[in-house]
Amino acid sequence: MNQSVIKALRLLDLFSESELELTLNEIAERAGMPKPTVFRLLSSLEHMGFLSKSKNSTHDVRYQLGLKLLELGGLVADSLELRKSSLPHMQLLQSEINEAVHLVIRDGDEAIYIEKVESNRALRLYTRVGRRSALYLGSGPQLLLAYMPDKEREEIIDKMQFHRVAENTIMSKEDLREKINNIQDQGYSFSNGEQDSETIGISYPIYDHTGQVIAALNVSGPTTRLQGAYKESVQIKTKETAVKISNDLGFISDSYGGKYREKSV
Structure with a gap:
């Protein structure tokens, strides 16, 4: 130490x-x-x-x-409130789809998984609360990157060094920017074998009362399961859950999941 x-x-x-x-x-x-x-x-x-x-x-x-402690204390309080509001909805979602459900937030130049409800299937993924990830890896971190203010996002991308951790890991700034454009157009993020091999991730944004994206609600499961009509059902339920969490946090809008527009800060 x-x-x-x-x-x-x-x-x-x-x-x-x-x-x-x-x-x-x-x-x-x-x-x-x-x-x-x-x-x-x-x-x-x-x-x-x-x-x-x-x-x-x-x-x-x-x-x-000093005031830095107040700032950090506020971040901890916000995180705890977010987890408290999200967990019942995450548990209900997991009971409906029986896949791993995660809550992901940004911490500086990384993403961090702050809550998880595990699947009870025999074939499941190994993830843990506290896991950190580069912002180019996987649907949750990528969604947080996509909904970041444009200037701040570009500053982070400019500094990125890419490392392959799975078969389909994004390995260039050009491919990452293309992926971000797709996320912004769709209003959600999808990954296949980018962070963990043979694993699909689906993530939707969670908004706070100001309309800022503060977290990603992520569902992950094996590629062999998340296919066809079942994948579409999981996607619908994940979006519905993200909307409910956002509403609990005070977000009110008729355009959830619409085309990304940078919010003034």
Whole structure:
């Protein structure tokens, strides 16, 4: 474990509701660390926005928790609320189709699977909550990329390095942009053997009350099962479920799943 990181996080734990501000001396004494070490750690935390500093005088400098923690706390709260709202609908969808159902969100330049309801079939996929994926891999990550603001999406694509992980993995920026155009036209994302071999993924967007896409609802299963009329039925039920989750989050629109239009931000 990285001891510097652990020491820095221990300093954050020293703040409380009753002690919102602490001086360098107070922090060093309570942490049991030398003042030069504490000053170096505090400077790093301040630089990253985890702490802020008020200077009342040359000899009265106080530290308090920074706004970065509020931002991260808001992201955690949003994620928890999204999972809470989505899980009952995901469980109902899984009971109807008996395929794996996932909830996928974007985290920086990656996608992360934050919820899953497993299939109880003998032949099923191995995925887990917390799994991370490049945004070019699979229907859920690709959908999040497609519904990103145009400028931000292009900045991410420009930095991408492609690695083949399955038979049909997208391996070029040109192919990825073509796939994104298809997703935007269709209002959903479909993949076949791109992230996991012989696996189909179907994903629909989940909107929040502002009309922003905040997650992808994904159903995945073996290619041998997701075919023909059954695949079409799964697709319809997945879309209906994504609409219900979006409505629970306050999204109201008659044009769900229509052609993508970049929202002003």
